[in-house]
Amino acid sequence: MVKKSKKRIFISSIILFALIYIAVILWHTYKPLPEGISFEGNIHKTDTVEFITDLTYAQDQEGTGMVHENFIFDKVNEMIDEAENFVVVDFFLFDGYYDENEDFPKIADNLSTTLSNKKKENPNMPVVFITDPLNRGYGSYENEWFKKMRDAGVEIVYTDLDPLRDSTPIYSGIYRIFFQWFDIGGKGWIANAMASDAPKMTIASYMTLLNVKANHRKAVITEKEAMVTSSNPHDASGFHGNIALTVTGPIINDILKSEEVVSLFSGGPKLPRIKVEEIDGEYEVQYLTEKKILDKLLVDLAGTKEGDKIWLGMFFVAKRDIVNALIDAANRGVDVNLILDPNENSFGQDKSGLPNRPVVQEMVEDTKGKMNIRWYNTVIGQYHTKAIWIQSDEYTIISSGSANYTERTLDNYNLENNLRVIAPNDSELVSAMEAYFERLWNNEDAMYTLDLEDYQDRFTWWQRWIYSLQKVLKVTTY
Structure with missing residues (x-):
């Protein structure tokens, strides 16, 4: 009788701890954010x-x-x-x-x-x-x-x-x-x-x-x-x-x-403001933080059509919504060009190629090679850029800032910030960005980027397996 009672108490304690553990996880995963986080500014x-x-x-x-x-x-x-x-x-x-x-x-x-x-x-x-x-x-x-x-x-x-x-x-x-x-x-x-x-x-x-x-x-x-x-x-x-x-x-x-x-x-001060009137100008600009970066980007990507052009320069690409949107765009005839960090090193330490290597393999397979991808030649450092450039016949949309394309950065976990710019195709800004991407893509005066196969030939099944496990468990550093 005593043994049964102890066993019952032990099982009840385990169940109680499990319930508390699950409740704590759910609260801290979905709790309300401070007002003003995930901010969408005016245009x-x-x-x-x-x-x-x-x-x-x-x-x-x-x-x-x-x-x-x-x-x-x-x-x-x-x-x-x-x-x-x-x-x-x-x-x-x-x-x-x-x-x-x-x-x-x-x-x-x-x-x-x-x-x-x-x-x-x-x-x-x-x-x-x-x-x-x-x-x-x-x-x-x-x-x-x-x-x-x-x-x-x-x-x-x-x-x-x-x-x-x-x-x-x-x-x-x-x-x-x-x-x-x-x-x-x-x-x-x-x-x-x-x-x-x-x-x-x-x-x-x-x-x-x-x-x-x-x-x-x-x-x-x-x-x-x-x-x-x-x-x-x-x-x-x-x-x-x-x-x-x-x-x-x-x-x-x-x-x-x-x-x-x-x-x-965080216990800091109020911040000043400037006195300024709304003006006319050739650029439309908008400030976005956290998940609002993702929300606007998905709308912009969904609006692309055959003949449009996308340039992406990015350190980490793993966010499922964006990966799917890029695949869909390539499959409907959008010219999609990615310059990515190979995730080969971090401050002198070797890395496993995650998440970009398995994600790239998936994008190549799901578009049957329609997506154009080059790796940055990171002899020293990283290709730490986080920018996308979406061009239609009428205008170019640019989103650039701190946000990698991962769950941690775009699902209201980290604090992140981007500028979203809508610019005329003949503007100085668009010309400068186009020249930048073309310079890197075509290796105009140096070895900026490498062919897809230079790193993807090293892709192995275990990278995809670990990446898939990380997605399920949400245990990553990216």
Whole structure:
């Protein structure tokens, strides 16, 4: 009788824990988001949209004659120097730690110095830096670049990720029941996963890190103009391929409104606004965040017809809705051209080719080869661009920013931001973007891209199997 009672208690306890575990998973996967997250701004007109790129490339496939064209953070520092009323920046990854034996540009030091000097010279000017808690080891330390800015008076806002939904349900259920209550204070003692010379982390900080989500946005806003980019001010990212768009006009207030939401729920300040009237201009521009990026993109892709053209430059492609939309477009006669990162390396570490390799295999098979795909020749760094260019007879739609095409970035888990631009086909912006893609696609003056087979010949069944398992379990880093 006692044994039966103990067994009943044990089984009841297991069932109770399972119910609590499932309930916690469901709540943190689908809980309401803070008001203002997943933002769709109004469409505004402007005459000014500037296209800026970073490129690292070689003269051949072996890496001979490396060239680095870095323009994005030159523009960022210029924007900050020219600001007169305020500066607001939001960047995901910001530090100068790395293990690779490369002479990377000192992006973090230069930007932190520029912001510090701006605040020292203008002590009453709002200078706000919103960032991801990854940059303080989730509470384990303060890195030297943020300390320099804080000492100068720059307001640092570490994003509170807790109100956001959890993207790894199997782990998040355990994390929410047990690990989130651990004290994340104290001195770190575990090697930092980002780089060996980075400050050490605590166990509790690692538990938070494994509950993978982020403020992945990348923006710079002043009263004069705003930038949305795929680039991080991170030294080891200095040789990545990236894109940035800058805009002027009323859309600046939409970007500030969206950033203010993150600042306020993270304990930061209200943000300023600019006084500006709606104007006429050749470009229509719209600011989108989180799932609104996906919603608009799917509408734009569904509207393509035979004879239209799509260019895509992307680091990660895995979001099922977008993959299907691209396959459908190619099958109905749209000219679909993809330049993708081969997912071969990450900051000096070998990668498995996921997710792009199995997704590309599927796209090739499902379109019977109608989709045109080339790999970026990533001798150093990554092809970190996140941009699509959709051209019809009448106009071109561009969507570019921080968002990879994955569930974590587009299903309201991460914080993400993109600019959506509708431009005349004969505009300077469209000409610049077309020249950029043609240059890379045709290897006009260097070995920018490689044939599909150069990496896809290495595709194996286990990559598809692991990718499929990851999709089901939602245990990925992308």
